[in-house]
Amino acid sequence: MEMTAAIVISATLVLLTTSVRLAFFMLAARYTLDAEHFTWHRFFCLMLGIYASHLFDIATYALAYYFAWHVLDIGTLSGDRADGPLGHFYASAVMYTTIGFGDVLPTGHLRFIASTQGLSGLLYIAWSASFIFAAMNRMFKERQSRTAGHR
Secondary structure: OOHHHHHHHHHHHHHHHHHHHHHHEEEEEEHHOOOOOOOOHHHHHHHHHHHHHHHHHHHHHHHHHHHHHOOOOOOEEEEOOOOOOHHHHHHHHHHHOOOEEEEEEEEOOOHHHHHHHHHHHHHHHHHHHHHHHHHHHHHHHHHHHHHHHHH
């Protein structure tokens, strides 16, 4: 039963965070990649939005860790200062970015959720990087075409 709960939580988190990220990138594409004139201001807003979307993912997983640990009791986060909102957020950020300092470790079936988060974080960070690359490429091509038109 505990493993089933971890699988359901993980699947729900993957579906939720992927859906939110897809919706964000579809909206961002309208104002960046499809924009007639892509400006530095729009690029800055894009970067802030990407950062906020990653913070959303980390916070969502932090809430899931709290729920799985304190409500379902299917595992814990062991280590100094692993408990509490900041501890859950820190553990989630470390697992999402796959930094893995080793000072906070998931136990029990939280390990399954943490491994799902690590994989998701890798994919979402790569997805963000490719979107940024596409936006920068678009911006540089647009600037080159404007510069070439003025000659």
